[in-house]
Amino acid sequence: MIRGSCLCGAVAIEIAGTPRSLSYCHCSRCRKAEGVFAAVLIGAVDDLRIVRGEDHIRRLEPQEPWTHRRAFCGTCGSALGELYAGATYVVAASLLDDDPGMRPTAHLNVASKPDWYEIADDLKKFEGNYIPA
Template sequence: MIKGSCLCGKVAFEISGKPYSLSYCHCSRCRKAAGVFSAVLVGKGSDLRITQGEDAIARLTPGPDWKFERCFCKDCGTSLGDLETGDIYVVAASALDDDPGIRPSAHIHTASKPAWYEIDDDLKKFEGDYIPDPQD
C-alpha cells in the first residue's frame, strides 16, 4: 500500500497495486502547478482510493486540449495530480507519504518544457504523453 496526503492532512489517499510509471511531466499544467516540472505516478485507476477529505479536493476542469481534471486541496493548495481519470490515476508524487517502490524512468511532454530548462540526465524523453504498458 502506498499512502499520500496533502500538506494540511485534510486529503488522504492510498494506492494498492504496483504503479505503471514514475515520470517527470513538463506539460504547461504541471509546470504551473509545481514549478519547472512535476513528478507524476501513474497506475491502474481502480488502485487509487481517497480515504479522507473528498470534499476538500478542488477540481479544475480542463479545457478542450486536456482530458484530466487537475486536483488540489482547497485548504492548503497541495497539488494532488489528476487523480480519478477512469482507467488510470495520475498522482503528483510530491503528495506521496510512502516510497512508491519505483524510480523515475522518463521525461514526458518535453515539447512543452521552458527553453531555459535543460534536461541533463539519461532518462527516456517523450515530446508528448507516454504511459508504459503495464504488462511490460
C-alpha cells in the same frame, strides 16, 4: 500500500498494487501547478483509494487540448494530480508519504519544457504525453 497526503493533511490517499510508472511531466499545466515539472505516479485507477478529505478536493476542468482534470486540496492548495483519468490515476508524487518502490523512468511532454531548463539525465524522453499500459 503506498500512502500520501496533502500539506495540511485534509486529503489522504492509499495506493494498493504496483504503480505502472513514475515520470516527470513538463507540460505547461504541470509547470504552472507544481514548478518546472511535476513528478507523477501513474497506475490502475482501481488501486487508488481516497482515505479522507473527498470534500476538500477541488478540480479544475481542462480547456482544449488538455484532457486531465487537475485536482488540488481546497484548503492548502497542494497539487494532487489527476486522481481519476479513465482507467488510470495520475497522482502528484509530491503527495506521497511513502516510497513508491520505483524511481522516475521518463520525461513526458518535453516539447513543452521551458527553454531555460535543461534535462540533465538519461531517462527516456517523450515529446508528448505517454500513459504506460
